[in-house]
Amino acid sequence: MIKMKKGNKINKFDVESNLKLIAKTSLIVFVGIFISKILAYIFRITIARYYGPEVYGLFSLATMIFGMTITFSLLGLTSGLARFIPQYRGKNESNQLSYLFRFTKKVLLITSVISALFLFFLSEFIAVNIFHNIDLIIWIKILSFFVPIAILSGIFLEAIKSYELISYHSFIFNILQNVMRVLILAILILLGFNAPSAIVSYCLGFLAVLIASYAVCRYKIPGLFLKSKLSKKCKLKVRKGFLSYSIPLLFLGIVSIIFYWVDSFFLGYFKGAEAVGFYNAAVPIALLLAIIPEIFMQLFFPMINRHYSKNNFELINQLSKQIGKWIFMVNLPIFILIFIFPGAAINILFGSQYLIAENALRILIFGSFIASIGIISNNLLSMIGKSKLILVDIIIASIMNIILNVLLIPLPSILGIDNSLGINGAAIATTISVVSLSLLFFFQAKKNIGIIPMRLKMIKLFIIGIIPGVVLFYLRAFFPSQNLLFVALLVLSFLAVNAILTLVSNSLDENDIIIINAIWRRISRCPKKSKF
Secondary structure (H helix, E strand, O other): OOOOOOOOOOOHHHHHHHHHHHHHHHHHHHHHHHHHHHHHHHHHHHHHHHHOHHHHHHHHHHHHHHHHHHHHHHOOHHHHHHHHHHHHHHOOOHHHHHHHHHHHHHHHHHHHHHHHHHHHHOHHHHHHHHOOOOOHHHHHHHHHOOHHHHHHHHHHHHHHHHOOOHHHHHHHHHHHHHHHHHHHHHHHHHOOOOOOHHHHHHHHHHHHHHHHHHHHHHHHOHHHHOOOOOOHHHHHHHHHHHHHHHHHHHHHHHHHHHHHHHHHHHHHHHOOHHHHHHHHHHHHHHHHHHHHHHHHHHHHHHHHHHHHOOOOHHHHHHHHHHHHHHHHHHHHHHHHHHHHOHHHHHHHHOOHHHHHHHHHHHHHHHHHHHHHHHHHHHHHHHHOOOHHHHHHHHHHHHHHHHHHHHHHOOHHHHOOOOOHHHHHHHHHHHHHHHHHHHHHHHHHHHHHHOOOOOOOHHHHHHHHHHHHHHHHHHHHHHOOOOOHHHHHHHHHHHHHHHHHHHHHOOOOOHHHHHHHHHHHHHHHOOOOOOOO
16 A cells, blocks of 8 residues: 655645646636537437437447457557656656657557458458348448547547646547537538448548647647657666556456447347447436546546656645545536436437437436546556556456346346346446446555545535435426426526535535636636727
């Protein structure tokens, strides 16, 4: 266990300044992610509504296969960059940094080309022998051409984020990519192209990201492209340290992608593309709870790595607890609302034909809420280099997920029990696995670094959220759920009551007030009028 020194006091200003930086950056990221999610949902909803559940299922299966291929190709190296670039920056070791970046590019360019060839020539086998759908072949072949593009864009994006150029990262990854996908999809539909146009527009988004991210790295971080002056001995040392951390992340990435896609995989195998389409109406809504952690993690992970290189453990402790509280405070009311009104959420976004996934969404949103808290502990374990331990955790959770999916997707239908095409079984399997994994991260972070990313006031926030939530749960019986106006009024009433109770119960601490004031000043700041 890495212990924090008992007498190691930190300056209050250090905590406040770092939290303000996270809040300021998070505001930028929030705008980017908010726009991104709207565009991403427009993209998915267009495919789901225009082409129907089966084509939407094919799209989900194809992107799953593509994601697995990308993970194999990356070898865990971009995750290694996320840790080593901030640490080399903190120590002003520019030669090591530039060498590491060039080394990563060369290796991943080779692996991406090899992976693309494998995907192209195995497309028929995957489509016919595994998913029993010949229409999937063309989708996989199109995707294979974009594997190197996606890999290279990922390298440049990781560098931008590691240099804490969050506004650039947010614009390219969240806005530009999704704008291009929506525009291209709309153009292809208007021109009368058939279903594979969905995957073409998806892929061309990666091309836009590659061009933009390369330009930012070239002009904002030119030092990355300089030739390193390190000796062969130093280069060997850099490679050894980098690979010893990153290679386990290859297996971590493989197991992670299996973990997060195993439900869609087995639904496709046992039930077909249509069931995958229905299920993937619930998954994106459940993943709404990942937005808030994503906003904070953009800067939180590189920041704690930089402070870790300077042994600022108490500062890391305070930042972790505060970010944990913010994630919990924002996500709890969202979780309660979606849990109470899953049908309304699905109907608004995907249409009434996808309401079969209503109960699956209730199950998935619970797992997503727990995972949103566990991500901080995951980042803390990565910070101290526990990639092998994280790998073991995800292997355990993945095996559990596979076994539960195999049992729960087909078995109820065999017994004559309604399982909504197996999607409820898939949701239960995934939720049990996600909760178990989050608990493992939580207890291991406590054991290895002594940090619990929670504050006592979170108990008060939980009670504040649950009380009006229970009232709302019973009130919904008196209002028709199909009437979106009544649902909207109930939702707004709940949010207003929750906000008032949070304020009057003193659930906000000094840091919360400082950050809220800082964000408000930034939002309300207007340019002064020119005087003539």
